Structures are given as C-alpha cells and as structure tokens.
C-alpha cells in the first residue's frame with residue numbers, strides 16, 4: 351500500500367491512497383451505496399460528481415445477492431469500475447444484535463467479490479454500553495483482527511482494522527494500540543453513528559483524538575458513518591482521512607434538505623440556498639409537487655452534491671492553510687459544533703505539532719476563538735526562548751502600525767526618521783516592540799518571521815483578545831524588563847487604561863522607570879508622534895553603545 355501526503359493543515363491532510371483500482375485522493379468521502387434501495391446509481395455518481403470511491407455492505411450483498419456478486423465481481427455488479435470499500439455487517443450487529451454469518455465467512459466473501467478495501471466483521475461497542483460489554487467488544491474485535499491475517503489468500507486488498515471502545519476512552523486507546531501492532535493498511539473508528547445522531551460532537555473529538563494518538567500516523571484513518579456534511583471539516587481537522595455517510599440518501603427519503611450549515615425540511619423552505627442543477631431548476635414549492643420517487647431522487651442528488659462540495663472546500667482550505675478559519679465558520683453553524691470546537695482547542699499542543707511552519711497564505715483573525723490556533727501557540731513558545739540580541743537602555747512599546755511587516759510601515763519609518771534627526775545613531779540604544787492581536791508582542795527583529803506579518807485581523811478587538819495581549823506584554827516585561835532603564839509605552843486607546851495599568855504595575859515590581867508617551871487618542875497623529883519623540887529625547891540618558899543592529 352502507498353499513502354502519500356502532499357499537503358497538511360492542523361491534523362488534516364491531502365493524500366493519495368493506492369488501491370487496486372488506482373489512486374484515490376484523501377480526504378475521501380464515500381457515499382454509502384445500498385443495493386437494496388439505491389436511488390442514484392454509482393455510475394451516475396461518477397458522471398455527475400467524479401466520485402472516486404463508494405462504500406457498500408458485504409453482509410447485505412451476501413445475504414441478498416451472494417452468487418450474482420461472486421460471479422460478476424463487485425465492480426461489475428455495481429457497474430462501478432473505481433474503488434469499492436465493503437463494510438462487514440458490524441452496523442447490522444449494532445442495530446439488530448447479531449448477524450447470520452461469521453468473521454471467517456465475511457473475509458472469504460470480501461475476497462471472492464474482489465473488493466478493494468475490506469472491513470473485518472468486528473463487534474461494535476455502541477454508545478453508552480456497560481463497561482463489561484464494552485470490554486467484551488474490544489477484546490473480541492482484537493481477537494477477530496488477529497485471526498484475519500491467517501485467513502487471507504490475496505494481497506491486493508486493503509484491510510481495515512476497526513477501533514472499538516464506545517464512550518470508554520481508555521478502551522479506545524487500548525484498542526488502537528493493539529490493532530496498531532497489526533499490519534492493517536487502514537484503521538477505522540467504529541460506532542460513532544449514534545454519537546453523531548445525538549450531535550455529541552464534543553465527545554466525538556475525544557474519541558477521534560484518542561484513537562489518533564494511539565495509531566500509526568502514516569496510515570489513513572477512516573471514520574464510520576460521518577453523517578452530516580457540516581461536521582466533515584472537524585473530522586478532517588482531527589485527522590480522519592476517509593469517511594462514509596448515508597445521510598444524503600436517508601435525509602432525502604425523509605424530505606430533508608442538506609446544507610453545509612444544517613438540515614432544513616423541504617416543506618419549510620421558501621428559497622433554495624444553493625445553485626446546483628436541482629435547486630436552479632425548481633423552487634422548493636415546485637419540488638414538493640413532483641411525484642415522490644422523482645422528488646426523492648432530486649433531493650438525493652442535491653444532498654450528495656452538498657457533501658462533495660464540502661469536501662472540495664475542505665481540501666482547498668488545507669491547500670491554503672486555512673482549515674482553522676473553516677472550523678470557526680462551521681462551529682457557528684450549531685451550538686453542538688461550537689462545543690466540539692471548544693473541545694478541539696483543548697488539544698492545541700498536539701495539533702500544533704502537525705501544523706506547517708509556514709503556509710501559502712496568511713491567516714485571518716476574527717476574535718478570541720483564534721487565540722488557540724497553532725500559529726499563536728507556536729509563536730508564544732518561540733518568544734519564550736528568544737531574548738533581545740543587544741543591550742539597550744530604552745524599550746519602546748509601539749501599537750501595531752497600519753502595514754506589515756511593521757518595521758516597513760509608514761508610521762514606524764516616520765518615528766525612526768524623527769528619532770535619528772534628534773539623536774542620530776543613539777537610536778541604536780533603543781529596542782522597539784510592537785503590540786498587537788493576536789500575537790501579543792513582536793520584537794522588531796522578529797516581525798518578518800512567518801506568520802507575524804502574514805495575517806489580517808478585525809477591529810475592534812474583543813475583550814478576551816485585549817486581555818491576552820496585555821498578558822503577553824506583562825510576560826515580556828517580566829522576562830526582559832530588567833535589561834532596560836526605561837520602558838516607554840505609546841498607548842493605543844482601544845485597550846482602554848488596562849494596558850497602561852498593567853505595564854506600570856509590572857515596571858514598579860521590577861523597579862524600572864515607566865512612562866506613557868502621549869495623551870493623544872489618534873496614536874499616529876503628528877502630535878502623538880512628536881510627544882513620543884520628545885519623551886525619548888528627554889530621557890537624555892541614551893548613550894551610543896556602538897553595536898550595529900537592525901532598526
């Protein structure tokens with residue numbers, strides 16, 4: 351098996367997985383195809399959506415079409431010459447308690463029908479099962495997984511190891527560790543269907559992260575029954591490479607219309623918020639009057655289109671390094687997704703270790719939700735290890751100018767020019783730092799390092815962001831303040847008095863002279879800048895130390 355990753359962001363990755371039918375690109379969405387009641391044929395999915403792969407159920411095929419599928423092979427049977435994954439009947443065990451087959455029979459059948467990706471017949475834990483039952487399902491699934499490799503007669507099928515454990519995270523961890531030792535080509539997280547039906551997305555975050563942390567990272571991870579497209583971005587950001595969903599078809603049968611921000615009943619819609627061929631041709635009222643069979647078909651088509659579009663949006667977000675921004679948008683689509691986002695933030699240390707050092711594009715900062723993003727955490731750690739390169743007497747704290755990198759801004763250039771005019775090379779005895787959202791504080795020497803100049807932010811800042819910036823400034827003064835005789839703050843009044851009070855108090859603790867430069871509200875006005883220069887000149891204590899540094 352080959353699985354090559356070409357792009358990544360957070361734990362999400364774009365990769366190429368080789369199956370015996372060719373390459374498929376991940377994140378890969380597999381529409382569930384139910385041969386007993388399929389409305390859209392797999393062939394239509396290829397033509398209309400360039401569908402690369404589908405998933406169907408080996409147990410149902412065995413029960414209903416055994417000889418035909420064996421004779422024709424799964425690809426001819428479904429008239430689909432691309433990658434086919436077969437689930438094993440575990441979902442039917444979950445629903446009906448048992449299935450009329452054995453793990454050995456299912457393995458043999460999956461080989462006989464020539465599937466490309468096959469799942470062993472595991473025992474799903476389900477949701478809210480007793481500890482005893484959950485332990486049994488994990489133990490039995492591990493036993494069946496071990497058995498698999500003695501039964502295989504072919505080497506060209508990718509086998510999937512399903513992780514069980516339900517809501518018992520320690521059992522998920524144990525299951526992942528044990529299955530991770532076996533030579534499965536793909537791993538899958540079982541039983542989240544019920545979690546998703548109840549919209550327990552925050553618990554799903556814990557389940558996926560627990561599995562992910564205990565599995566071999568180079569192998570793809572599949573999420574069973576991913577459900578609604580509005581949570582696909584979370585599944586991908588948590589490291590799921592493949593997922594399947596039958597929601598597009600089930601919801602259509604129930605008269606439900608999928609959007610990437612939620613589900614709406616067709617009868618409640620006055621306008622279609624979509625321009626696919628179905629939504630362009632009909633109004634919701636017209637669609638309701640169409641005969642049920644055709645209506646379901648059209649609704650299925652729209653729902654499936656919504657799923658595929660969301661996947662493309664996610665892939666493009668990974669390419670641009672803006673998966674975090676997409677999560678922030680999706681988190682606002684439902685309170686339970688917001689809870690999942692808050693839970694996701696709790697794993698920021700782990701997520702940060704997978705996020706690229708630099709990206710194609712800068713990022714967008716909207717509010718304090720963005721403070722947990724990996725770039726902010728990484729910079730905080732980096733700044734902790736950094737110290738001012740030279741010995742200066744004055745530290746000047748400037749608010750963020752209007753252009754980036756800050757040292758090339760018109761505002762900073764003007765300040766520099768006026769200082770040099772007054773004190774010449776003694777400017778070398780001054781250190782400059784900029785304070786801004788979301789990084790808190792940026793020494794002049796670092797302002798070109800990614801992503802300190804590669805972001806856009808919204809104004810005014812929210813209270814939590816302001817508090818974060820104030821904390822970072824305080825931390826910086828505590829770490830480096832004793833190197834200076836004077837600290838001068840050019841105050842930005844969008845922070846209120848908070849920033850002045852904290853700087854003053856911190857300098858008092860350290861015994862350093864602290865002053866603010868001006869009382870002007872327009873901080874880059876001629877008067878405000880003149881006040882700043884005057885304060886610097888007034889200090890009179892500046893001595894050229896002869897060290898050549900950037901300014």
Ligand SMILES: [Zn+2]
Nearest residue numbers: 624626629652
């Ligand atoms: Zn549509």
